[in-house]
Amino acid sequence: MFHALATSTRRDILRRTIEREQSVSTLASEYEMSFAAVQKHVAVLEAANLIVKRAEGRERLVRANPEMIARARALLARYEELWRSRIARLDDLLAEKPASITDTTDVPRTEEGD
Amino acid sequence: MFHALATSTRRDILRRTIEREQSVSTLASEYEMSFAAVQKHVAVLEAANLIVKRAEGRERLVRANPEMIARARALLARYEELWRSRIARLDDLLAEKPASITDTTDVPRTEEGD
DNA sequence: ATAACGTACAACCAAATGGTTGCACAACGA
DNA sequence: TCGTTGTGCAACCATTTGGTTGTACGTTAT
Numbered sequence: 001m002f003h004a005l006a007t008s009t010r011r012d013i014l015r016r017t018i019e020r021e022q023s024v025s026t027l028a029s030e031y032e033m034s035f036a037a038v039q040k041h042v043a044v045l046e047a048a049n050l051i052v053k054r055a056e057g058r059e060r061l062v063r064a065n066p067e068m069i070a071r072a073r074a075l076l077a078r079y080e081e082l083w084r085s086r087i088a089r090l091d092d093l094l095a096e097k098p099a100s101i102t103d104t105t106d107v108p109r110t111e112e113g114d
Numbered sequence: 115m116f117h118a119l120a121t122s123t124r125r126d127i128l129r130r131t132i133e134r135e136q137s138v139s140t141l142a143s144e145y146e147m148s149f150a151a152v153q154k155h156v157a158v159l160e161a162a163n164l165i166v167k168r169a170e171g172r173e174r175l176v177r178a179n180p181e182m183i184a185r186a187r188a189l190l191a192r193y194e195e196l197w198r199s200r201i202a203r204l205d206d207l208l209a210e211k212p213a214s215i216t217d218t219t220d221v222p223r224t225e226e227g228d
Numbered sequence: 229a230t231a232a233c234g235t236a237c238a239a240c241c242a243a244a245t246g247g248t249t250g251c252a253c254a255a256c257g258a
Numbered sequence: 259t260c261g262t263t264g265t266g267c268a269a270c271c272a273t274t275t276g277g278t279t280g281t282a283c284g285t286t287a288t
Contacts, residue, residue, distance in 0.1 A: 003120035007246085011116075018196045025264055037247055039266070044245095058255040058264050066197040069190055076187035082132045083180045121276085139234055151277055153236070158275095172234045172285040 001072055004048035009033075010041050014064055017051055021063040115186055118162035123147075124155050128178055131165055135177040 005011055013027055028038040042062060045051045049068045054061045119125055127141055142152040156176060159165045163182045168175045 002116050002125075006117035006120045009246090014193065015196065018193060019200055023264075024266095028264095033246085034248065035265085036249080036267085040246075043266090060265065064193075064197065066194060069193045069197070073187055073190035073194060076183055076190065079128065079132060079178075079183045080180060080187060082129065083178065083183070086133055123276090137234075138236095142234095147276085148278065149235085150237085150279080154276075157236090174235065 001048045001050065001068065004044050004050055005072065007041070009038075010045055013038070013041055013045060013062075014050055014069075017062050018064040018066075021054075021061045023059040023061055025059070027062065115162045115164070115182065118158050118164055119186065121155070123152075124159055127152070127155055127159060127176075128164055128183075131176050132178040132180075135168075135175045137173040137175055139173070141176065 005014075009031065016022065016027060016030070024039055024042055025035060027042065028035040031038055042051065042053075046053060050065055051062050052065050054063070119128075123145065130136065130141060130144070138153055138156055139149060141156065142149040145152055156165065156167075160167060164179055165176050166179050168177070
């Protein structure tokens with residue numbers, strides 16, 4: 001899926017099909033490359049479920065699939081969450097350690113016995 | 115940048131280096147492939163600014179760069195925003211048109227004059 | 229000093245990728 | 259009917275990619 005997003009042409013196709021549903025040839029007319037090249041890019045996006053196609057007469061209308069974009073974003077959000085939990089863990093360590101520096105008995109009963 | 119994220123090995127390296135900073139050889143020991151292969155993956159991630167390296171003795175310690183992960187997520191969030199604004203535009207059209215169907219005079223004074 | 233370790237880089241290779249042209253075929257319009 | 263349009267697919271080609279091994283070089287340990 002990230003692979004499908006890795007090309008600027010494909011991201012551009014995605015952007016256009018978010019804005020409005022359009023046929024493959026309409027899309028192809030927007031780029032310098034051949035129709036077949038664009039058609040293959042569309043196929044890659046379709047395989048990644050980032051777009052869906054709908055038949056209308058001889059045309060194939062392409063529209064973005066917001067569900068999959070959301071999934072990609074959620075995955076990256078999870079990485080950020082991992083990072084935040086790492087920071088949290090470091091904070092925990094920094095919050096705990098000082099006690100064992102000032103007090104080698106390291107018995108955490110101080111709070112419990114209070 | 116999406117290209118750097120397009121391989122599961124690199125996403126895994128990113129995940130590991132989010133959790134804690136570690137040397138290239140430590141990372142390499144986690145995978146079946148050769149050290150050189152992992153080192154190249156690290157280089158790709160570094161070129162995309164998704165990780166940063168720090169020299170410590172003979173080792174190169176690798177850690178994730180949360181700023182870049184956030185940027186990728188933000189970009190995808192923008193696509194979602196585009197989608198939402200498209201929906202909003204359609205809603206606007208649907209909210210305006212019905213008047214000319216039920217009432218050809220399409221004078222919206224009904225509320226104003228009430 | 230010398231061996232072992234960690235890293236970087238070059239050369240090489242097979243497979244995937246992004247592009248091309250050409251062809252087949254269904255749907256539309258004259 | 260017949261030409262045109264829209265699509266999909268196969269074959270082909272150049273480049274990139276993901277992997278390998280080998281080499282070089284600085285750092286650490288014995």
